[in-house]
Amino acid sequence: MKTSEDRVIAAADTLGVSPSLLSRRFRDVRGVTSIQYLRGVRLQKARELLSGTDFTLQNIVEQCGYRSAFYLSRVFKASTGQSPSEYRAGSRCPVAPNLELVPWMGERCSVTSSCGMGELQPHPERGAIAGMG
Known part of the structure; x- marks a missing residue:
């Protein structure tokens, strides 16, 4: 599985610029690094799937591009203060x-x-x- 950093490197290569230049320009336009942006997009998608579907955590992991259910749970709790199951129940x-x-x-x-x-x-x-x- 490609990491966020691998994706930035691949995007920079496709655009013919260095990863650091792409990251600087992205940050200048978006106000966050490309990696922070990707993490935010993945977390938002996970929130939507947790609150709007009955998908298993493993299915959500696969749809959002996380490495494992354990990693998603750790990142999710650090971001929201709730485990994915607590978030789902409360939403x-x-x-x-x-x-x-x-x-x-x-x-x-x-x-x-x-x-x-x-x-x-x-x-x-x-x-x-x-x-x-």
Whole structure:
């Protein structure tokens, strides 16, 4: 499996520039190194798959380009403070488990109710419940 550094070297070779020049220019444009950017993209994809699918961790590892489930778990916990399974459990809506919860007014979950079953709140920007279009 290619590492992020291998991919940067291959991209630089394809573009006919040195890896250090490519990295500097990428950082100048994006504000982060290409490796940091790739890590962020992979983590975001892992978050989406954890909250929006029932894929196994191994399947998510394969789709996101991680070396192993152990490595993804370690990187994920360092980034989010939660293990992938904790994140998955906390990102599912207790009223409608197929919906992904969105932050609501700074809170982790927009589901509240005196009966404990919850009430879905509209997404503050899209005006729709997350996952419902």
